[in-house]
Amino acid sequence: MDEKRITRKQFAAAITVSLLSPLLRLLPQTAVGLAGKGAWLSPLPALIPVLLLALILESLRRHMRPGEGMGGLLRRWLGPVMGRVVPALYAAWFLFYGGFILRSGAERLVSTVYASSGQGLFAAVTIALCLTVTLGQMRAAARTAVILRAVLLGALAVVIVLSVSNMDADRLAPFSWQDAASAVPGALPLASVCGVAACFSFLSGYVEKPKNGRWLWGTHLLLLALGGVICASVMSVFGPALTARLTYPFFIMIRSISLGDMVPRIEAVVIAVWVGADFMLVAMLLRCAHEALRPVFGLPDPEGLPMGSLRGGRFLLWLEAGAVFACSFLFDLPPWQLKLWSDRYIPLGNDIMLYGGFTLLWLATIPKRKKEKSKS
């Protein structure tokens, strides 16, 4: 295999780890707020848009040339003007979204553990770490994702197992058909989170060729299942109504866990581990933005050069990291406004850019794809 390429499993790990950050930001309270008691069933209706997007992405991926990502495909298909504007728009959105994740991750850490600390410090340290990873090789980032996935999913499993004694299945019951029907609006935040996986299509050039078009389905199914498990476990601890009112119900649930008198609290460790998800998502968004801009400016592949080198357009990575850090200051907002951005505007932006954008692209390029297919 090409040394620059990463395996499908590593790529799936990077997506899973990255998406755990928005998953726990939106779930369970946003889903419960929309779906009430039926929130834990929301993954079922969310399957439809998520798998449709996966099919669209797979359909587009088939037309990518070896080593080419979504940025290259857009540049090739949309012509000299739109082929530059559209990837640049995506890059701008990734940097803006990265700034939001940086700030919201810092806010979560500060409000749940370090009450009197400033968020700027955490944002600065995280972006410095993300830049380090982005300047390095993609394979190193992917291997880190594999380790982080094991750590994060392990932490999640430990938290859920240790919370079982506080769970009460009666809080999810009695369950009526009306409750089941109410699960549909709860699918919106879940689908929005899983849609973020579409950003990673800009990194497709680094991933080994999949055997079939369903290779990402497993990642989506895992994330949706995690969403359902998180909703069900938190709701069975707090009940649907209290879950919708609490700020970070999952992390409040962790606060109640203790391992006897020896380890009375574990939340600081778990919440700190969760910074890994923010770190991976911001690092990947930086890289996605770079991959979107590379064909726009006709830059070479940044891999393989020393970390401190600015050649081959690598200075752009520094500028992008600076832009993410600057964007994080746009979100220096009161907590209620940040929550509004988190619950409404950011998911809406993601849905427009990822679901809307890629569906439009897919529809607009039907003739082109038919032509390419008949040629081949």
Added chain:
Amino acid sequence: MRRLLLLLYVWALALCLSGCGMSLASDRHDAEKLLLIQTMGLDREDEHLVMSVSSGLGPDKEPALVMSAEAGGIEDAIARLQNYSPENQLFYAHVQYLLLGERSADQDLDSVIQWVDRSPTLRMDTDMLVVKGSARDAVVDASEQATDITQRLASLERQARSTGWTINTLRQVAAALAEGDGALCLAVQTAPSEGRVFTDEQRSDAVVPAGYAVLDQRGLVRFLSPEASLGAEVLTGGPSGLLVTVDGCTMELLDGEAEVTGRFSDGGAPEGINVRCTVRTGVLEKPLRDAPSPEALDAALSDTVRSWVSQALACAQEDRCDFLGLRQAALKNAPDKEALDQAWRELFPSLPITVTVDGRVDRSYDLAE
């Protein structure tokens, strides 16, 4: 060399995020200066909130640090308490018991829930008790040299576990209130420790259980009578260990369960609620003469428990406060759950409730002699 430098760079960044020592985080805690607060009491006095805290006995039996401050709100009170102890940093991550005075339980519960939600230290699973009277009295006045309120409450918790009383946590109360139901909270009161010999300097009050307080979104609804509290305990499923005297026989409730079902017409309209309780007791003491027959004792036990349960149910209907989880239970077999859920608040106070109790007395082999 490059890898070593990279490793050092990552370590330096990670160290900045740690919570102690050379961390750049401004709220790092020096472990030696932390004073762990273990019991917290809240009272409402007109426009002011009174917060009383106790640190619990030190590892070498140093006396507990007990303080009380009056302020406009919870955070304000915390800041004042910190001023009273400048040499230590008061640390609330290990609070085990939250005591709410009568007026505070009535007016401040919502603020307390919001505050714990936002607090990075306090736990939702803190045991919560309502004090008949003032929480300050319980925290401050109940302290003596050899023990303190935390020890007393820990002892009460052990006692409650063996005698069947349930101590609910703030989470359980908040969850019930958020669903629009009522919640039960163990009530305590301070009482002179008459049974124990003290010197005058050591004399202090004891904290003893005083039935249950009923809370709902309106605040403190009422304190249940001892009999209604026992009925509530039977209905909420944790009566084991309770002592009951029937026909001169002292018995221990070994276990019991309550089955609540809705009664519906053929058209699905709610007609009432059926409550069926099963209790099993073991005889501990019997009168030397004229001991009742086992059958008579079974019947008397059933009557007694039925009276408790009926009193608890009557309180719930009278107060329009479903603190016994009847709505949840009735919904389980409701033909139209949505309709019943929406109409419950209106229907509940007038729904006829049928109570049947099946009491069985064990260890009664010597009664038949």
